[in-house]
Every structure is written in C-alpha cells, then in structure tokens.
Amino acid sequence: MKTILFLTLAAGLCVPAAAQTDLKCPELTPRTRSLKISRMQPLRRGKEWLEGSPKSVNAVSCDLYGMKTEEAEYDGKNLVLKNTYVYKEKEEARALCDKLKSEEKLTSTFSDEAQSSLDDFCRKYRKKDFGVVQVFDASPSQGRETSRKPVRQIFRLYNKSGFTAEEHSFDPMLNLETVTLYVYDKANNLTEMTQNDFSGRQLKRETYTWNKATSSRTHSVYGETNELRKKNVFELREDGTLRREVRSTYDSGEQPVTRNEIYCDAKGRPEKELVYDADAAEPKYEYTYAYKFDAKGNWTEERRTRVIVYNGNRMQDTQYAPEITKRELMYY
Secondary structure: OOOOEEEEOOEEEEEEOOHHOOOEEOOOOOOOOEEEEEEEEEEEOEEEEEEEEEEEEOOOEEEEOOEEEEEEEEOOOOOEEEEEEEEEEEHHHHHHHHHHHHHHHHHHHHHOOOHHHHHHHHHHHOOEEEEEEEEEEOOOOOOOOOOOOOEEEEEEEEOOOOEEEEEEEEEOOOEEEEEEEEEEOOOOOOEEEEEEOOOOEEEEEEEEEEEOOOEEEEEEEOOOOEEEEEEEEEEEEEOOOEEEEEEEEEEOOOEEEEEEEEOOOOOOOOOEEEEEEOOOOOOOOEEEEEEEEEEOOOOOEEEEEEEEOOEEEEEEOOOOOOOEEEEEEEOO
C-alpha cells in the first residue's frame, strides 16, 4: 500500500489532511485494531452529573497500515450509516479500468455520450501509478455483501516519492464528483491541499506551514473564493508535544468570529480551553478537561466542564452539563 503523509504533532495528535483524513484512522500508540467513540447524554443526579446513555456513536476498524476498513455511525442504539473500505493497488486497480473496456466491447450501442467520467480517467492515466479505494454501503438494508456496488470510488495518483498527488472521487454512476490536489515540499511534508468540483471550480483550499523560530505549525482553510474561513495554530514544546492550540473562525469577509485557546498537559492532551467571541480581549467561557486512562496510557473517558468567567472571577457553571466522551479501544 502506498504511503500517505500526515503532519504528526504528537502521539495520537495530527493536523488534519483533508480528504485523506476520511480514510485514515486516528494515530494512537500502540496501533489500534478498532476504536469506538461514544458521546454521552449526561444525566443529573442531585449535584452530580452521571454519564447517562450514548447519544451518538462512531466506530471504526483499522488495518495494520492505519487505514479504515469499516466505519459505522449510530444515533443512540440505531445504526445510521455503515461503510466498508476496500483498497486496490497496481494490477487490481488497473483491472477496474480494464473491466470498463470489456463492458464497452459488449455494448453495441456504446457512444462517446454514454461514456462515464471514469472512462476518461482510465484513458488519461492508464500508464500512471494509481490505486483505488472503494467505499461500500454496508447497512443491513443494502442486502448481501456480494451483491453490493461501491457508493464511492476514489482513484489516487501517486508522485515519485509514493505520496498521494491527486484524488479523483466518483459517484455510484461513475461520474466525477471532486478532484483533490496535494502539494509537498522537498522533505515530502504536505503544504497544500485543493479540492475542486467536477468542473474544476474550487470548493476549498487548505495550507500547512511550519515556523521553526516559534516551533509552531499552522493549518489554514480557505473557501471557494480563497477567503480565510478557519485557522489552527499548533504551538509545540521542545520534545514535539503540543503545548497550545489556537482555533479561529472567520466570516465571508475574513473578519474573526470565534477564537478558542486550548492549553495542553505534558502529553499534549487538552487541559484548559478559553472561548472568545470574535476578537474580544476576555474569554466568555472556560472549559477544564479530566480523563480516565487504560493500561496503554490512552484515555477512555474525557469530561469537558464549563466555567463562567465574570469580572475576572471563575465560577463553575452548575447548570451546564459536562461534555462526556467515552472511547473503547482494541489494539493489535
């Protein structure tokens, strides 16, 4: 399997890499076989908040390369969506294009108008090095696994270093949906990602920069007309763990809307979060984080509790339920 590059900030923490993130499992140590994340509906009992029952659940299964093989989403106990991922490289990937040619020969009424966008891709890149990710709807309503067809196919072109250079995503009818382009520096660090629609119109653009002087990384997200919409700045300690993260959002005129400052412990985990309105000097809210851990040192429960900051005074917000997230992990 071809290598996919991510900008790792610390163990289990990385800068998101756009569409590739859809295929990549969270990076944890040791490598996980499966991860189930449950966001709870807290239940108040007197002055204490109990974890309650799950209101939403996301579960992923991962292969040895850290890529998703299955993903499921639940609303409470009800299955909302379940996808499986099948990866094909080299000969297997080319066989999908060859199959299109075989079907073309069997169709006596075949014409240029009937050709799909995937036909065009196969003709243009048949001599290139590419792989394919097939996404199947594995929900029970879709019938037997052997009869299912991909709901999405992602053809990935690689550069000379083996990193993903382009992703062409096709719908069930083999029509082109999006094309995602990746740019790397000389050290093969991802520096830019641009996602365009089927006609070449930009949907979004993301950039990744590194400042050695301040030991910080910046991930910026731009809209259809290159207006800045989001920016995350990751400030690192000398050992590479995350010290502070600043998340900012902007309106269509690039004016600040919100700013969150997250301070992390020695392991790079969030410890305190300050929430600001627009470019306000004082935070509106403060959140504190508390964790429970498994034997491998990965957290299995996270509690995010809100604190009210008023005239410089900090008060526990007893009316606001804590945000409780639970994780179940299985390792290789």
